[in-house]
Amino acid sequence: MAKGNAARSRSTAGTKPAASARTGTRAAGKSPGKSPGNGSREPEFVQLLTPDGERVEHAEYSVDFTDEEYRGLYRDMLIVRRLDTEATALQRQGELGIWASLLGQEAAQIGSGRALRPQDMAFPTYREHGVLWCRGIDPIMPLGLFRGVDFGGWDSRATKMQMYTVVIGAQTLHATGYAMGVAKDGKCGGDDDSANEAVIAYFGDGATSEGDVNESFVWASVFNVPIVFFCQNNQYAISEPVERQARAPIYQRAHGYGFPGIQVDGNDVLATYAVTEAALDAARHGEGPSMIEAYTYRMGAHTTSDDPTRYRIASEVEAWQQKDPILRIRRLLEKQQIADASYFDEIDAEADSHAADLRARVLALPDPDPATMFDNVYPNGSPVLLAQREQFVAYHAGFESKGSGH
Amino acid sequence: MAKGNAARSRSTAGTKPAASARTGTRAAGKSPGKSPGNGSREPEFVQLLTPDGERVEHAEYSVDFTDEEYRGLYRDMLIVRRLDTEATALQRQGELGIWASLLGQEAAQIGSGRALRPQDMAFPTYREHGVLWCRGIDPIMPLGLFRGVDFGGWDSRATKMQMYTVVIGAQTLHATGYAMGVAKDGKCGGDDDSANEAVIAYFGDGATSEGDVNESFVWASVFNVPIVFFCQNNQYAISEPVERQARAPIYQRAHGYGFPGIQVDGNDVLATYAVTEAALDAARHGEGPSMIEAYTYRMGAHTTSDDPTRYRIASEVEAWQQKDPILRIRRLLEKQQIADASYFDEIDAEADSHAADLRARVLALPDPDPATMFDNVYPNGSPVLLAQREQFVAYHAGFESKGSGH
Amino acid sequence: MAETMTIGKALNSGLRRAMEDDPKVVLMGEDIGKLGGVFRITDRLQKDFGEDRVIDTPLAESGIVGTAIGLALRGYRPVCEIQFDGFVFPAFDQIVTQLAKMYTRSGGRVALPIVIRIPFGGGIGAVEHHSESPEAYFAHTPGLKVVSCASPHDAYWMIQQAIRSDDPIIFQEPKRRYWEKGEVETSASLDQVFPLHASRVLREGTDCTVVAYGPMVRVALDAAAAADEDNGRQLEVIDLRSVSPLDLAPVYQSVRRTGRLVVVHEAPLTGSISAEITARVAEECFYSLEAPVMRVSGYDVPYPPARIEEEYLPDLDRVLDAVDRTFTF
Amino acid sequence: MAETMTIGKALNSGLRRAMEDDPKVVLMGEDIGKLGGVFRITDRLQKDFGEDRVIDTPLAESGIVGTAIGLALRGYRPVCEIQFDGFVFPAFDQIVTQLAKMYTRSGGRVALPIVIRIPFGGGIGAVEHHSESPEAYFAHTPGLKVVSCASPHDAYWMIQQAIRSDDPIIFQEPKRRYWEKGEVETSASLDQVFPLHASRVLREGTDCTVVAYGPMVRVALDAAAAADEDNGRQLEVIDLRSVSPLDLAPVYQSVRRTGRLVVVHEAPLTGSISAEITARVAEECFYSLEAPVMRVSGYDVPYPPARIEEEYLPDLDRVLDAVDRTFTF
Ligand SMILES: Cc1ncc(C[n+]2csc(CCOP(=O)(O)OP(=O)(O)O)c2C)c(N)n1
Ligand SMILES: Cc1ncc(C[n+]2csc(CCOP(=O)(O)OP(=O)(O)O)c2C)c(N)n1
Numbered sequence A, B: 001m002a003k004g005n006a007a008r009s010r011s012t013a014g015t016k017p018a019a020s021a022r023t024g025t026r027a028a029g030k031s032p033g034k035s036p037g038n039g040s041r042e043p044e045f046v047q048l049l050t051p052d053g054e055r056v057e058h059a060e061y062s063v064d065f066t067d068e069e070y071r072g073l074y075r076d077m078l079i080v081r082r083l084d085t086e087a088t089a090l091q092r093q094g095e096l097g098i099w100a101s102l103l104g105q106e107a108a109q110i111g112s113g114r115a116l117r118p119q120d121m122a123f124p125t126y127r128e129h130g131v132l133w134c135r136g137i138d139p140i141m142p143l144g145l146f147r148g149v150d151f152g153g154w155d156s157r158a159t160k161m162q163m164y165t166v167v168i169g170a171q172t173l174h175a176t177g178y179a180m181g182v183a184k185d186g187k188c189g190g191d192d193d194s195a196n197e198a199v200i201a202y203f204g205d206g207a208t209s210e211g212d213v214n215e216s217f218v219w220a221s222v223f224n225v226p227i228v229f230f231c232q233n234n235q236y237a238i239s240e241p242v243e244r245q246a247r248a249p250i251y252q253r254a255h256g257y258g259f260p261g262i263q264v265d266g267n268d269v270l271a272t273y274a275v276t277e278a279a280l281d282a283a284r285h286g287e288g289p290s291m292i293e294a295y296t297y298r299m300g301a302h303t304t305s306d307d308p309t310r311y312r313i314a315s316e317v318e319a320w321q322q323k324d325p326i327l328r329i330r331r332l333l334e335k336q337q338i339a340d341a342s343y344f345d346e347i348d349a350e351a352d353s354h355a356a357d358l359r360a361r362v363l364a365l366p367d368p369d370p371a372t373m374f375d376n377v378y379p380n381g382s383p384v385l386l387a388q389r390e391q392f393v394a395y396h397a398g399f400e401s402k403g404s405g406h
Numbered sequence C, D: 001m002a003e004t005m006t007i008g009k010a011l012n013s014g015l016r017r018a019m020e021d022d023p024k025v026v027l028m029g030e031d032i033g034k035l036g037g038v039f040r041i042t043d044r045l046q047k048d049f050g051e052d053r054v055i056d057t058p059l060a061e062s063g064i065v066g067t068a069i070g071l072a073l074r075g076y077r078p079v080c081e082i083q084f085d086g087f088v089f090p091a092f093d094q095i096v097t098q099l100a101k102m103y104t105r106s107g108g109r110v111a112l113p114i115v116i117r118i119p120f121g122g123g124i125g126a127v128e129h130h131s132e133s134p135e136a137y138f139a140h141t142p143g144l145k146v147v148s149c150a151s152p153h154d155a156y157w158m159i160q161q162a163i164r165s166d167d168p169i170i171f172q173e174p175k176r177r178y179w180e181k182g183e184v185e186t187s188a189s190l191d192q193v194f195p196l197h198a199s200r201v202l203r204e205g206t207d208c209t210v211v212a213y214g215p216m217v218r219v220a221l222d223a224a225a226a227a228d229e230d231n232g233r234q235l236e237v238i239d240l241r242s243v244s245p246l247d248l249a250p251v252y253q254s255v256r257r258t259g260r261l262v263v264v265h266e267a268p269l270t271g272s273i274s275a276e277i278t279a280r281v282a283e284e285c286f287y288s289l290e291a292p293v294m295r296v297s298g299y300d301v302p303y304p305p306a307r308i309e310e311e312y313l314p315d316l317d318r319v320l321d322a323v324d325r326t327f328t329f
């Protein structure tokens, strides 16, 4: 995908802490009213595409996509939603142990994921299926973790996409350390921009409370590393609304640490793309860390184990359905006649076939050989463990020869 | 001590997060230049008394002390410094295992400590000997910890001063939880102000990097508890200058969490008093948390085990000696003829006698009975431990009866 | 009065009763309010006791335990829920350096009556970090006590005893057994029920002793029934209940009779609580043991993916195999 | 070439050589730069290798280990210094849930060659939290390896071996022995020196085996000398060196000859590594043991104030008392 023509505003750039502090000032000045987390008032985020599918301009950010690129974004979002629906169905049928749906967050994930350059490294939570898709990772990969056959099967070096992290926030420190390494390697701020690299760390609104995440802000600012902290504020950490995690809008947290923070309409794939691209560019150019709060909504349950009716009302969900990320880009495509009905049918069909393929392959996923639990514990192995493995194998061989157990 | 007539500015008050966010804006606006941590430029902190002993006015904060109160502040600071010197000497002579000197931080500690009301609860680090003094705690108390005969012997309930905490930052969460309890008990925001309570949590510039401290900011803001986070930025965490912990001025951290933060000249006992009293008042009135960064300097070594010549130059220390907290209040007393030479002599003599008394009593401190290590492990005891204790006692009794060991 | 209920419900009822008995008891944790906790152990408690006593906290475990310590210093009796075993580690510093040591450090002046509830162990088909057994870490930490319940009756009473105790207690709940039912004698008095820190013989036997706790007690009992049926061997099953301090007197007595001991738990073998039990029994019952103590446990590997967790978890067959092995010496 | 140096200096020289050998080796920690660490173990390394390779970090241990993981993912080989044993706990979550599991989780694709150096143990008259012995926590964590050195020679080589190893290694340094001198054979090659994860017989004997590691090795050796002198008893002293994985073959061999075993460490007794050793020896040497394994350790109490720490720490007398007790069976 060609790059959007994103202008990075001075309000998220700035190499010096002083500039960042000023940014904090100005950004805070822009929304002196209620915290957007309160929900009663539209937050003042960057938006380029309204829920009705209108393209709107923003003083500092813009995109300039070809028709094909616009259609590509729609296709990405539609397919990852369709795959997500299939995964939920597979869980309901007992084929997955659990599933963490991305429903509602497609724009945040595709917008940011498509803004990544091949050389950039991404650190996900457990919900970034859309980002995986952008990295070209086979959609079956994350299902291994949720089915319980492995811990996620992709090659994190080859795909430039690290493993899922279930322990909330832990990956933000890994991302920061990785970005320190990028800087050490002289791979940011260099003259040859194609050799520069950036790092993106995904996390949720709930994660902002964890010590680790705040430590990563300290580290990133002190070492001025090329990282973008990408927070998908989907309004909930399981049952707890974002007000339980923060009283100030989340993007303002960055200012207190001395780097830029910006809020974007996370259901607007165009704005998310533009803002993320600008932040990644700044990181690659050696301008240091920044934070993006993608203001979005978890339209489904936290996971398939969750029952959101216990803690939120239907009308809230309905209100957010009006702001659906896919609906609005479809409206744009229709209004601007970038795509017609046959195109949409075609993508639906393509998505269905991806889903069918996924299903078939999940059903065929073999259980691992139990003895493999002893493998890959230590790069250099362990004699103690080897002995356990041998006992384990002998014990199970005993059953096979004896027939059944007691 | 009578209360100073401290006016709390709107810029540190405010019940709503919105107001806090504005504060962040304005406060940041005031110092758009270099981070004060860089040291090359005087920070824009609240100051009421210059290094030369001039009283200066501040738009939002003021004090109105009687002469006796001014003298009292001098006396407090002089005595705690003298006791501190004695403790350092005791360590040099092998009577203490280690000592963490407060040298240079007397104004920050006495200013904040005297601003506390009797009902307020304080949570210290390991360096708050001056605050202990304000709480009326026998100065020998902290020396037990540093001598290695106990873990600090004062009664935290009776003195409203919690135990020292060596694990950096851990106490900020305790303070926040305690403040949650104050709120639950209806002891803040009530009509009868004398029944309202506040909590103060002390920590250093280094501590601001710890996850726990940042979590305490999250908690305090989300539950809007009556707490003042009092950071003594003494420019160093052992050998590391504050730039290793933060790129933005520390007080700005608060704004990112949605509550007020303010920087005060921590070598100015008057300003520290005024700012702390205002913040404590706000907390007691139910206006929630705030943070104070007392900008000061650790004039001595980190502890008696430390060798600061390895990491900082003499000229830096000398520059700060010009801003000595005791010198400037003495100059004020002299200029304004609040005290004369005989008064200063009298206080010197009083301080010496406190020091001599401290020394004599430290030398007389008995080592604990080793068997007491088994006591007070569990309120309800433990049979396993009791058995160990019995073996221990029998083993040592064996020596006594046998004479010496092998 | 005896009622039949699940372990989950028994814990819920025990918490409710503790809150009724003492207004200072507060519950803290992630999603314990409206949601009632991911396992519904706090179901309806926020509704009935209010947000001031059942606190949905920010998502940070160190914060949960750290602020609980502060609340305890203020006179409250916090009961913290850690959502899953694998998420107790961000709180480890507060637990080990602060909670465990405060009573000692204060010279016995300041007790911290805090209970940390942890649903623990595997067997529910969960993803990584949701099936850990961290009890050995806590048992190795002086100043903490550690207990685990195995039946609805114990769940109901032990949680109340733990809350009533002034000791800091790690309360490990056998999550895979939450749905198992049993009789709870609810009319007893808290002072009179079986002590919190005592182990208990659940089934008498003469041939081999089997010690287990938490989710493995069911496995041990099933193994005893199977052994009886298979070859008439009588296993004596002891529910440890208190992992720290250990109450091994009943185990010593039993081993002196049976001469054989098998210890069962899910946690990885090396450095586990079965090592401590073995070391003590090997000393105390030196002349009685007919065979080495056998340990049936998880392996020294990270908890495996769910599809093979049954091969990791001790089961009836592995327990019986260990019993068999004690007879080969 | 043999040089005489202290353990502290040997570690410093070992780190220096590891940094010379591999440009990817970076040191991280609090005050390790200009100050050279509070124990000066990294003295002059920042001066010689630059701030890019010897990194003074912000004051946050989880951050240290968490960013070290990130650096390792980028191809670096971070060596983290935890300033004192008692301050490793804020990093516990990153160590236990992330560092220990990454290799397994990645299906063997991603190794994290990280060394976490921890000066550990008591005996230096320090205040609380500066004298802990946390090794049992790490030894109970699959995916970690744990070693401790006891002599300058081992300090010099083991730190280099640990850095060269792709396994995540907790490297516990006997801080009270930093100033003890000994000969270091510096001209050997890293591939040829005694293996990292092997225990070693330091003194041969026939009457009773004594196992120790880290700071207690000296105590064990002194006890052996005293026993010889006192009553001619010959103690066999084994330096464990690797706390995880345990290398117990030399211990089994020894116990099969001596019939007696005493294990010594500073950590609290319950759930300690001596429990694991005892459990294994009691099984492997069931027919050889003439007496129960005796454990000489810290007590199950928070580390006491410095003025009484000598009564807490195992010493020569307590070791000899335990040896004596093995002869009463
Ligand atoms: C350290 C830790 N504590 C608790 C959990 C249990 N948990 C899983 S997801 C979740 C909520 C996360 O919320 P958020 O960060 O907003 O991400 P989202 O799930 O909304 O994408 C919690 C509490 C965990 N995985 N890790
Ligand atoms: C968790 C933890 N890590 C490391 C240490 C070792 N240590 C003791 S004091 C100190 C520096 C503290 O700096 P700061 O917070 O600025 O307080 P100051 O000593 O300057 O008053 C360090 C790193 C500790 N006590 N606790």
Ligand SMILES: [Mg+2]
Residues within 6 Å of the ligand: A204, A205, A206, A232, A233, A234, A235, A236, A237, A238
């Ligand atoms: Mg969320």
Ligand SMILES: [Mg+2]
Residues within 6 Å of the ligand: B204, B205, B206, B232, B233, B234, B235, B236, B237, B238
């Ligand atoms: Mg400091």
